[in-house]
Amino acid sequence: MNWKKWGEPQAYLFILPALIPYLLFWLAPMAYIVYLSFTDWDFMNPVKNWVGLENYVNLLQEPAFFKALKTTFLFALGNVFPTLIGGLLLALLLNRKMKGSAIYRAIIFSPWITPTVAVSIVWAWIYEPRVGLANAILNFFGAGSLEWTQSPKTALLSVLIVTVWKGIGWTMVFYLVALQNIPESLHEAAMIEGASKTQRFWHVTLPLISPTSFFLFMITTIDAMQAYDQINVLTQGGPSGSTTTLLYLYYDAAFRQFNIGQASTVSISMVVMLGLISLVSMYISRRRIHYL
Amino acid sequence: MLPMNRFFSRMILYVSLVIICIVMVFPFLWMFSSSLKTNDEIWAIPPILWPAEPLWSNFIDAWHSAPFSLYLFNSVFVATAVVVIQLINSSMMAYALSHMKFALARPLMGLIIVSYMLPVSATYLTGYVILAKLGLLDSYSGLILSNTITIFGVFLLRQAFLQIPKEVAEAAKIDGAGHWKILWKIMIPLSSSTLIVMSLLSFIGQYNNYLWPMLITKNPNLYLVSAGLRSFFVEGGAYGMKWPLIMAASTFTIVPLLVLFVVAQKWIIKGVNNAQTVNK
Numbered sequence: 001m002n003w004k005k006w007g008e009p010q011a012y013l014f015i016l017p018a019l020i021p022y023l024l025f026w027l028a029p030m031a032y033i034v035y036l037s038f039t040d041w042d043f044m045n046p047v048k049n050w051v052g053l054e055n056y057v058n059l060l061q062e063p064a065f066f067k068a069l070k071t072t073f074l075f076a077l078g079n080v081f082p083t084l085i086g087g088l089l090l091a092l093l094l095n096r097k098m099k100g101s102a103i104y105r106a107i108i109f110s111p112w113i114t115p116t117v118a119v120s121i122v123w124a125w126i127y128e129p130r131v132g133l134a135n136a137i138l139n140f141f142g143a144g145s146l147e148w149t150q151s152p153k154t155a156l157l158s159v160l161i162v163t164v165w166k167g168i169g170w171t172m173v174f175y176l177v178a179l180q181n182i183p184e185s186l187h188e189a190a191m192i193e194g195a196s197k198t199q200r201f202w203h204v205t206l207p208l209i210s211p212t213s214f215f216l217f218m219i220t221t222i223d224a225m226q227a228y229d230q231i232n233v234l235t236q237g238g239p240s241g242s243t244t245t246l247l248y249l250y251y252d253a254a255f256r257q258f259n260i261g262q263a264s265t266v267s268i269s270m271v272v273m274l275g276l277i278s279l280v281s282m283y284i285s286r287r288r289i290h291y292l
Numbered sequence: 293m294l295p296m297n298r299f300f301s302r303m304i305l306y307v308s309l310v311i312i313c314i315v316m317v318f319p320f321l322w323m324f325s326s327s328l329k330t331n332d333e334i335w336a337i338p339p340i341l342w343p344a345e346p347l348w349s350n351f352i353d354a355w356h357s358a359p360f361s362l363y364l365f366n367s368v369f370v371a372t373a374v375v376v377i378q379l380i381n382s383s384m385m386a387y388a389l390s391h392m393k394f395a396l397a398r399p400l401m402g403l404i405i406v407s408y409m410l411p412v413s414a415t416y417l418t419g420y421v422i423l424a425k426l427g428l429l430d431s432y433s434g435l436i437l438s439n440t441i442t443i444f445g446v447f448l449l450r451q452a453f454l455q456i457p458k459e460v461a462e463a464a465k466i467d468g469a470g471h472w473k474i475l476w477k478i479m480i481p482l483s484s485s486t487l488i489v490m491s492l493l494s495f496i497g498q499y500n501n502y503l504w505p506m507l508i509t510k511n512p513n514l515y516l517v518s519a520g521l522r523s524f525f526v527e528g529g530a531y532g533m534k535w536p537l538i539m540a541a542s543t544f545t546i547v548p549l550l551v552l553f554v555v556a557q558k559w560i561i562k563g564v565n566n567a568q569t570v571n572k
Contacts (some may be wrong), residue, residue: 005395006395006396007392007393007394007395007396007397008392008393008394008471009393009394010390010392010471011388011393011397012394012396013382013395014384014385014387014388014392014471014475015385015388015389015400017377017380017381017384017385018381018382018384018440018446019385019439020386020439021381021437021438021440022441022443024426025415025419025422025423025437025438025439025441026407026412026415026441026442026443027403027407027420028418029413029415029416029417029418029419029421029422030418031411032416032418033414033415033418033422036417036418046440047423048339057338087395089562090312093305093308093309094309095314098305104309104312104313105561106553106554106557106561107313107316107317108312108313108316109552109561110316110317110320110550111316113496113546113549113550113552113553113560114499114500114546114549115499115500115502115517115518115521115546115549116439116502116518117502117518117519117521118517118518118545118546118569119319119522119542119546121521121525121542122319122320122323122539122542123319124321124525125323125326125535125538126319126320126322126540128334128335128535129335131334131335131337131339132321132339133339136337136338136339139338140338145313154500165316165319169316173561199477203567216417217447222409222411225411226411226412226413228413228502228503229503231521232502232503232522233525234555237367239546245413247413248555250413251503252415254416254417255420257415260417260492262420263417267413267414267415267417268414268415270411270413270414270426271414272408274410274411276408276411278409285523
């Protein structure tokens with residue numbers, strides 16, 4: 001046996017302390033859930049029977065799955081675009097020399113570090129239909145009251161408002177750095193060519209910050225697909241399933257109904273979807289993104 | 293003197309920034325003002341902005357309605373332990389991946405990149421089963437050990453170590469330093485800012501952690517603040533019957549993090565920026 005091709009033996013010692021938890025709590029659960037999705041296990045029974053694709057066939061006949069899929073996409077879209085566009089607009093506002101810009105930045109960023117559960121409870125109070133602040137503001141402007149988290153029409157919107165509020169400062173900070181990294185000379189060159197402010201934004205700024213946009217798109221999509229805390233506090237997936245995302249469906253099937261077949265296939269559908277989104281966006285980024 | 297329209301555009305800028313900041317901060321202010329109201333004031337229509345006489349005793353009542361000191365201790369203890377372990381094991385792995393030659397380096401790096409893109413919550417069901425088999429459910433060790441891998445941290449530190457010139461490590465090697473010594477005496481001190489940033493972000497994440505710790509602990513004495521607050525909201529607070537107390541409890545859950553943020557703002561924002569290098 002040729003030991004040399006394995007490289008420095010010490011390297012294996014160095015990776016071990018991180019590799020053990022990585023194997024135990026990341027790779028093994030991932031492989032195990034793939035295996036479970038082909039069995040009829042119910043959490044209690046010591047026997048696991050191989051059932052082939054049965055769980056997947058069942059899942060594709062499950063209306064709740066398609067409903068959750070749709071809700072997840074709506075939630076992801078409703079989170080990713082406002083957070084990215086809003087974060088960019090805020091960064092454009094703050095990207096100049098002025099007094100107190102560090103304070104504005106800190107205030108806008110602060111919700112990001114607070115516990116989602118705690119701030120969601122605060123928002124639950126704001127959304128309170130009778131005396132909550134949200135309806136008081138709507139009434140002040142002469143608009144009627146909303147049921148917020150208690151109506152299937154507005155529940156998802158209510159959860160989205162909290163999520164965007166919490167995440168927008170985070171994207172803003174990324175965009176601020178990206179904007180500061182654009183060389184002044186490029187803007188000057190464009191100005192000499194006679195480009196207007198809007199033209200400079202579309203043809204200089206936007207292409208040059210596209211790596212940041214790409215990165216933020218990926219991360220906010222992953223986060224949106226895994227949103228749980230705010231849904232759990234505000235709506236618990238309801239009313240009438242209007243905020244049941246895939247993760248919520250998965251959690252419900254696994255830990256409340258012990259329907260492991262459904263839970264494992266739902267979780268694999270999440271993995272596959274994110275994998276596909278990553279692949280597609282990486283493909284697009286190779287062709288379209290301009291690195292400096 | 294400024295030209296008139298420049299003056300106006302500046303005014304519009306400041307006014308809109310102030311409005312945006314008020315919107316961002318208002319939930320916190322509203323939480324605080326609600327926590328000081330009497331039960332009559334909290335149900336008043338239209339809502340009262342600030343109570344006639346702030347009822348500070350709400351904080352004491354809330355603090356005693358549930359074991360919040362225990363929840364806060366659990367969160368801080370678990371988060372600290374996790375951060376310490378993560379700092380050690382991620383630096384070691386990052387060092388191996390950046391300054392050592394071994395056959396598994398490339399496949400491992402590839403796996404880590406893929407892991408970063410996939411939803412960790414997909415593993416919760418089987419992670420739970422594995423933790424149960426290891427006998428780690430309902431214990432501090434389970435809460436701590438199951439969170440000790442940070443893919444983000446490995447990325448971040450690898451990036452930091454790669455920026456340290458190879459010559460520095462080479463020179464130390466010629467002087468007879470081994471890998472262990474190079475890591476602790478050169479790499480870690482030179483990357484201290486990255487390590488601070490990583491610790492802060494990881495600490496915040498663990499302190500706020502909710503779903504996973506809740507799944508693996510049934511014993512309320514092991515609740516982290518989020519789970520404790522949530523159970524107070526549902527049971528003790530009886531879903532809105534005691535809003536002032538709930539708001540007081542939310543306040544003392546959130547305030548430690550806001551204080552941490554004010555103190556370490558520079559580092560946290562810098563860390564968020566660094567996160568981007570993961571992508572390249």
